[in-house]
Amino acid sequence: MLAELFQGSLEDAKSRRQIRPYSAVEAEALARPAALDALEHLTPADRIRVIAEVKRASPSRGDLAEIAEPHALASQYESGGASVVSVLTEERRFKGSLDDLEAVRKAVSIPVLRKEFIGEEYQILEARAAGADLVLLIVAALPQETLERLYAFTLELGMTPLVEAHSADEVARSVDLGSQLIGVNARDLSTFELDRELFGRVADQIPAGVIRVAESAVLGIDDVQRYREAGADAILVGEALVTNDPIATLASFLSV
Numbered sequence: 001m002l003a004e005l006f007q008g009s010l011e012d013a014k015s016r017r018q019i020r021p022y023s024a025v026e027a028e029a030l031a032r033p034a035a036l037d038a039l040e041h042l043t044p045a046d047r048i049r050v051i052a053e054v055k056r057a058s059p060s061r062g063d064l065a066e067i068a069e070p071h072a073l074a075s076q077y078e079s080g081g082a083s084v085v086s087v088l089t090e091e092r093r094f095k096g097s098l099d100d101l102e103a104v105r106k107a108v109s110i111p112v113l114r115k116e117f118i119g120e121e122y123q124i125l126e127a128r129a130a131g132a133d134l135v136l137l138i139v140a141a142l143p144q145e146t147l148e149r150l151y152a153f154t155l156e157l158g159m160t161p162l163v164e165a166h167s168a169d170e171v172a173r174s175v176d177l178g179s180q181l182i183g184v185n186a187r188d189l190s191t192f193e194l195d196r197e198l199f200g201r202v203a204d205q206i207p208a209g210v211i212r213v214a215e216s217a218v219l220g221i222d223d224v225q226r227y228r229e230a231g232a233d234a235i236l237v238g239e240a241l242v243t244n245d246p247i248a249t250l251a252s253f254l255s256v
């Protein structure tokens with residue numbers, strides 16, 4: 001499934017590239033005001049930080065929410081205390097788009113993450129051109145040389161890579177990269193199985209000073225508490241926020 005998702009994202013990027021060539025998107029990306037410093041916004045604090053996701057649908061859960069106005073939802077996230085907004089831009093299975101990202105960028109003043117299956121530089125340029133401050137790099141899907149290249153390219157654009165791991169080996173690769181922001185996804189992106197204990201098993205591998213993000217499967221306060229006790233500085237939450245009152249849900253998560 002993960003290979004299929006990457007293939008779809010890369011095919012879609014190739015189609016967009018026919019219309020907006022690399023050089024045009026590069027010029028737009030470079031003309032943007034500097035990216036916001038996501039690491040500063042996610043600096044470990046007394047309470048957990050939340051990366052709040054705009055998520056309409058997913059391969060594992062199907063349709064989750066209509067979200068006709070992603071910018072309005074993102075504004076609610078910001079006023080509810082989120083530190084970063086994550087926007088799924090994958091079109092086929094998540095029903096997202098770069099238009100969503102641009103709309104969200106205009107509506108909030110906190111950093112915005114492009115959540116996509118990124119395998120080439122063009123997608124990172126698109127992210128910056130649309131106003132993203134962070135991009136997701138999924139270790140499981142990228143050969144080390146590609147991971148290193150895309151990581152360096154993201155930094156060159158002044159953006160922050162969120163490097164995502166789903167095993168001890170992948171955490172080791174993320175650390176070797178020098179990543180300052182490492183996410184441990186409880187969801188196996190190939191089987192969709194959830195392992196809520198994974199974060200606790202691998203968190204100690206992440207050096208002090210690196211921001212640790214627990215991703216996926218945060219449905220209630222108990223999940224937040226468990227991740228917090230295991231050392232998470234931040235959580236990345238989609239489903240719980242789009243299927244419940246976002247402000248009230250954020251307030252409950254931030255009370256932990």
Ligand SMILES: O=C(O)c1ccccc1NCC(=O)[C@H](O)[C@H](O)COP(=O)(O)O
Nearest residue numbers: 058059060189215216217218237238239
């Ligand atoms: O969510 C999925 O079904 C999924 C399937 C395959 C690849 C990625 C997938 N999700 C991306 C994410 O990482 C989550 O959207 C994110 O961590 C939020 O998860 P949740 O709070 O469980 O909605």
